Amino acid sequence: MRDIDVIDFMSRPDQFSLFSDNRRALVRLDIAWRGYWHALYDPCPSLLDFSGDQDGFNIFRPFMRWGSERKICFGWPLHLWVIIWLQENEMLNSSNSEIILSELAGAAAARWAISDRTEALGIAIYRGIKQNWTVGWKCRAVDLQREIQEIEIGADLSPEDDIPSYFLIFDNKISVFPGWSRIL
Incomplete structure (x- = not known):
């Protein structure tokens, strides 16, 4: 499998299981989403804590799927899109x-x-x-x-x-x- 064959899945970590038998594809996909993961969680440690799991995938994977479906910009407004996603999913309350x-x-x-x-x-x-x-x-x-x-x-x-x-x-x-x- 070539890198070009997995390009449509690079912003869709929820689809990684399709490549469970292909190590090259999994490594390529892992590298592709790792930058987004760090961009999201490094400046927002409370969001990682809020996700309820050690790797943050409870928020990261559904958000990336949502963003990919809507073709949002993952540039500077990335974190504002996360706010919108959290609000749409009614995940925020007064205590957090x-x-x-x-x-x-x-x-x-x-x-x-x-x-x-x-x-x-x-x-x-x-x-x-x-x-x-x-x-x-x-x-x-x-x-x-x-x-x-x-x-x-x-x-x-x-x-x-x-x-x-x-x-x-x-x-x-x-x-x-x-x-x-x-x-x-």
Whole structure:
């Protein structure tokens, strides 16, 4: 079997059992999903704990299947898609949601800050908690770190459908609320 024969299964860890007799294919698939696994769980350790299993597959496999079926972007908004998936599956409740949502939105903001090449200086993310935003800023100098903040805005400016959304910031501070953009 060639690598090209397994390419459609690379984002579908739920289908790995189809290749249980083919070690080369399993190694190739394992390498393909490992980057996504680390991108998801490394910045969000509470999500791994929440998954209820040591390897995180209780969340990872169904989320990857869901994302593959919807052809979502696994770029910077990956963690926002996880929030949407968790909400759709009614997995969050008041006792576990705040830290998980905070970590996921912070990870999305950090991924945006290192990957965005527009003139924007920052991003504000609505993560599903009213009056709270996660804000990520690009590095302003080579020797500085990315800055991720959680801010309480004191007003309910949540999106109409109450799903994770964002807007870009083109100044050194949030001086105007331009409205929310949906992730694509």
